[in-house]
Amino acid sequence: MRRVAKKEGDIFVEPEPKVVVVVRIRGIMGNSPKVRKILQLLRLRQIHNAVFVRLNKATINMLRLVEPYIMYGEPTLKTVKALIYKRGFAKVNGSRIPISDNKVIEDNLGKKDIICVEDLVHEVYTCGPNFKQASNFLWPFKLSSPNGGFKKKLNHFNEGGDAGNRGENINGIIQKMI
Numbered sequence: 001m002r003r004v005a006k007k008e009g010d011i012f013v014e015p016e017p018k019v020v021v022v023v024r025i026r027g028i029m030g031n032s033p034k035v036r037k038i039l040q041l042l043r044l045r046q047i048h049n050a051v052f053v054r055l056n057k058a059t060i061n062m063l064r065l066v067e068p069y070i071m072y073g074e075p076t077l078k079t080v081k082a083l084i085y086k087r088g089f090a091k092v093n094g095s096r097i098p099i100s101d102n103k104v105i106e107d108n109l110g111k112k113d114i115i116c117v118e119d120l121v122h123e124v125y126t127c128g129p130n131f132k133q134a135s136n137f138l139w140p141f142k143l144s145s146p147n148g149g150f151k152k153k154l155n156h157f158n159e160g161g162d163a164g165n166r167g168e169n170i171n172g173i174i175q176k177m178i
Helices: 002-007 033-041 057-065 077-087 102-112 117-126 131-137 167-177
Strands: 019-024 049-054 070-073 089-092 095-098
Touching: 019 077, 019 167, 033 057, 049 057, 049 131, 070 167, 077 117, 077 167, 089 102, 089 131, 102 117, 102 131, 117 131
Parallel strands: none
Antiparallel strands: 019 049, 019 070, 089 095
């Protein structure tokens, strides 16, 4: 794509990411009800919980409102695989079940042509047509605090802190948290 654009004399603009991984980094003290509700809708009820979110106008606005309490960015395939394989649990009938074999996935998402862990990883990473079902099937990831700690939770990433949109830099800190 980049070469074709250059050959024709155009410029190539990278496409916007379709999926972000959102991690809650702050507690609930002093939250407004609106912030609390958005964190609840994003399924981020505890500190260090992480979820995959599809980006659209509504979710971008939601993320912007709760930016001081979360960090988010575009995950790489390696990060998506690591989260699902190492910290992945399934939500089956409201209970948290470890993804120990493909039978759990096939029983619940088989109708959506997701029959193994690799299909689940692919669906989440590419933001496929069954992303919503795949994301809701995954229990929010319970991560540990990052090895080496945060820089400054209260400041935005642009100001040298941790909160807000980190872009591709989210992958490094998630690797420390897995």
